[in-house]
Amino acid sequence: MNEVLPLARELRVALVGRPNCGKTALFNALTGSRQKVANYPGVTVERKEGALATPAGRLLKLLDLPGTYSLRARSPDEVVTRDAVLGRLEGETPPDLFVCVGDATNLRLCLRLVLEIKRTGQPMVFALNMFDIARHRGMVIDVARMEAELGVPVVTSVAVRRGGTAALLDKVDAALAAPRVPHAAEGWSEPDAAGVRRLQKEADRILRASVQHPEAPDTVTARLDKVLLHPVAGLAILLAVLFLMFQAVFTWAAPAMELIKAGFDALGVWVGTLVPAGLLLSFIQNGLIAGVGSVLVFLPQILVLFLFILLLEDFGYMSRAAFLMDKIMGGAGLHGRAFIPLLSSFACAIPGIMSTRVIDSRRDRLATILVAPLMTCSARIPVYTLIIGAFIPDRSVGGVFSLQGLVMFGLYTAGIASALGVSFLLKKFVFQGAPPEPFMLELPDYKRPDARNVLMGLYQRGIIFLKRAGTTILAMMCVIWVLASVPRPPEGATQPAIEYSLAAKIGHALEPIIAPIGFNWQIGVALIPGMAAREVAVASLGTVYAIENADEAPEELGAALAGKWSLATALALLAWYVFAPQCASTLVVVRKETGSLGWMWFLFGYMLALAYAAAFVTYQGAVLLGLG
Amino acid sequence: MSTSTDCLPPFGVVSMTASVPTCGHLGAAALGFRGRIRAVNPIAGSLPPEELERRLVELGFVEGAMVELLHQGLFGGDPIAVRVDGVTIALRRREAAAVLVEAAD
Numbered sequence A: 001m002n003e004v005l006p007l008a009r010e011l012r013v014a015l016v017g018r019p020n021c022g023k024t025a026l027f028n029a030l031t032g033s034r035q036k037v038a039n040y041p042g043v044t045v046e047r048k049e050g051a052l053a054t055p056a057g058r059l060l061k062l063l064d065l066p067g068t069y070s071l072r073a074r075s076p077d078e079v080v081t082r083d084a085v086l087g088r089l090e091g092e093t094p095p096d097l098f099v100c101v102g103d104a105t106n107l108r109l110c111l112r113l114v115l116e117i118k119r120t121g122q123p124m125v126f127a128l129n130m131f132d133i134a135r136h137r138g139m140v141i142d143v144a145r146m147e148a149e150l151g152v153p154v155v156t157s158v159a160v161r162r163g164g165t166a167a168l169l170d171k172v173d174a175a176l177a178a179p180r181v182p183h184a185a186e187g188w189s190e191p192d193a194a195g196v197r198r199l200q201k202e203a204d205r206i207l208r209a210s211v212q213h214p215e216a217p218d219t220v221t222a223r224l225d226k227v228l229l230h231p232v233a234g235l236a237i238l239l240a241v242l243f244l245m246f247q248a249v250f251t252w253a254a255p256a257m258e259l260i261k262a263g264f265d266a267l268g269v270w271v272g273t274l275v276p277a278g279l280l281l282s283f284i285q286n287g288l289i290a291g292v293g294s295v296l297v298f299l300p301q302i303l304v305l306f307l308f309i310l311l312l313e314d315f316g317y318m319s320r321a322a323f324l325m326d327k328i329m330g331g332a333g334l335h336g337r338a339f340i341p342l343l344s345s346f347a348c349a350i351p352g353i354m355s356t357r358v359i360d361s362r363r364d365r366l367a368t369i370l371v372a373p374l375m376t377c378s379a380r381i382p383v384y385t386l387i388i389g390a391f392i393p394d395r396s397v398g399g400v401f402s403l404q405g406l407v408m409f410g411l412y413t414a415g416i417a418s419a420l421g422v423s424f425l426l427k428k429f430v431f432q433g434a435p436p437e438p439f440m441l442e443l444p445d446y447k448r449p450d451a452r453n454v455l456m457g458l459y460q461r462g463i464i465f466l467k468r469a470g471t472t473i474l475a476m477m478c479v480i481w482v483l484a485s486v487p488r489p490p491e492g493a494t495q496p497a498i499e500y501s502l503a504a505k506i507g508h509a510l511e512p513i514i515a516p517i518g519f520n521w522q523i524g525v526a527l528i529p530g531m532a533a534r535e536v537a538v539a540s541l542g543t544v545y546a547i548e549n550a551d552e553a554p555e556e557l558g559a560a561l562a563g564k565w566s567l568a569t570a571l572a573l574l575a576w577y578v579f580a581p582q583c584a585s586t587l588v589v590v591r592k593e594t595g596s597l598g599w600m601w602f603l604f605g606y607m608l609a610l611a612y613a614a615a616f617v618t619y620q621g622a623v624l625l626g627l628g
Numbered sequence B: 001m002s003t004s005t006d007c008l009p010p011f012g013v014v015s016m017t018a019s020v021p022t023c024g025h026l027g028a029a030a031l032g033f034r035g036r037i038r039a040v041n042p043i044a045g046s047l048p049p050e051e052l053e054r055r056l057v058e059l060g061f062v063e064g065a066m067v068e069l070l071h072q073g074l075f076g077g078d079p080i081a082v083r084v085d086g087v088t089i090a091l092r093r094r095e096a097a098a099v100l101v102e103a104a105d
């Protein structure tokens, strides 16, 4: 085809539209990418690029942009979209064509944005996305009439169905057929309130002229919301969902974890029969299998957690949760929109911090960034599970809940409470005297979660976890193994070999600092590489204890800990991990998103101080209670 | 923005649970209130009035639009979820007070 239509230049097409109308779903369908799609406004916060070839053989660079209600650009994500539409993105040629995406079931605000973009003079096509739902509900859309009224090409599309974008591609080809030199929009100025109003009235007129709404509107969302947004029942359900999520992390994942653990044990034994005893065997058994293996065991738990979060996101529950939590968040001085970033931080603080870009006020955004790392991210799961599994008896409470699951829930609650507490203090002492920002958020219709989308999300998270195990954690394990293995003990040594190693020297040097919080030198050594990522501490403990006990029968790490630590030490380590800033990548992202090294160190400093204080109080308290 | 004189001013004392006033502002409307927007009348508050007005208009709160107060929060009936001509928007009563409404019969 390329011979028929030789094209000198790669053409650029950008997707714009209001939040949650399916731009990213379209982007993925057109380019085969796997960018995040979810049913709440504000998923995409950066520009993303992909490539595709149209049926006529044109090669396109497609740009996915954050959603926006207007070109006024109030928050950092909207600035990207405005600059793209006006052709002002630095170092980029302005797009040759804009595909303005609209949600066909909900066209009112989309049409106003189309009119607003049309006024910039940029060439565009209007895609009526989610046409499947519109038709299902019995809406009748007169596409030809809308095209005539708007003065731009209009086409229907279904992003989530195979072939749902064929007509759109044809329109794009047709629109690109007329050669044109892309240029920045000139003479655009922000519309004032009267201007926006005029555009909305025009949009309403076009809507009345070209769309017939069904007699009986969709009632599923309304009926679900009667329960899910009920002032009392709604909050109770939100709590129940979170509770179920943490119980499930603990109980559902158990069988799969047993299986992986058994697999690694067998692997260790098998390697022992192949490799002669010595340094190499020690490296494989203690460094790789006991170290990295002890982290990989947690893959099932992390997948269960992500399954819950992905389902909630795709169902459309996230904005509801933000609605229910607004008063509580506001009381702690947080913006209502901070809830979604904080809930995402249960998975990982990094996407949580990125998604604060939807918050318009810089102060509120900063406050959210500074507390997001306190939410219990999935990297804490291995640490929590290991210690809970070793020290908390596995019995049921009231015949329904597992005690271990309850403790886990308690740790999550501690994370949430500390995030609220810290933001309250920030508001009181650091960001004083500013009036509360308004909370305005669209509540999208519920959708049945898309199995493919959820599975894809799970797959991606699983890969990320495995990659981390294979890179950061593996590298740190090699370091720890070396430190714990050299120098070799002198002739006639009386103590275990590890006592003569560099690791023991470092650990003992740290003892004066960590003894008051109940940590022994092995924990001290594990915490240093643990600064890179939280799970590394588990892997390090795995290696250190495996080497220490090399002469005895191999023991499971949890059992080894239960024999060597007091309950007070275990509880202090849990308290430490609620707060400790042990994730280098989070610090890097905070630096980037706040644009300041100062805020990054502030975050690091206050979390470290809290961690030490919490561990100190926990340890000393537990010792007083006789648990030392 | 035309503010009609036969309407309650945005800061009028209106009970949230009393029978629906024929005319008032959305910030004081009771659960289940259905009506039509008469005006969007910016008030000073967390945002400069002009900015608040633009944000409301951008979310579809324009004169003539049908509104229905669908849900409210547990604490002080705040925030509220409002259906505006087919779109559901969550906002606080404080900002909703800028939206003058009349009850539909």
Ligand SMILES: Nc1nc2c(ncn2[C@@H]2O[C@H](COP(=O)(O)OP(=O)(O)OP(=O)(O)O)[C@@H](O)[C@H]2O)c(=O)[nH]1
Pocket (backbone or CB within 6 Å): A017, A018, A019, A020, A021, A022, A023, A024, A025, A026, A036, A037, A038, A039, A040, A041, A042, A043, A044, A045, A065, A066, A067, A068, A129, A130, A131, A132, A133, A157, A158, A159, A160, A161, A314, A447, A450, A453
């Ligand atoms: N049934 C149906 N669902 C769709 C269609 N397009 C998108 N969706 C769903 O709509 C929701 C929002 O899609 P996204 O692609 O994340 O929307 P977006 O416009 O990128 O949103 P932001 O990034 O927040 O601006 C998701 O739950 C999608 O699965 C469609 O054509 N039909």
Ligand SMILES: [Mg+2]
Pocket (backbone or CB within 6 Å): A023, A024, A025, A036, A043, A044, A065, A066, A067
């Ligand atoms: Mg998107």
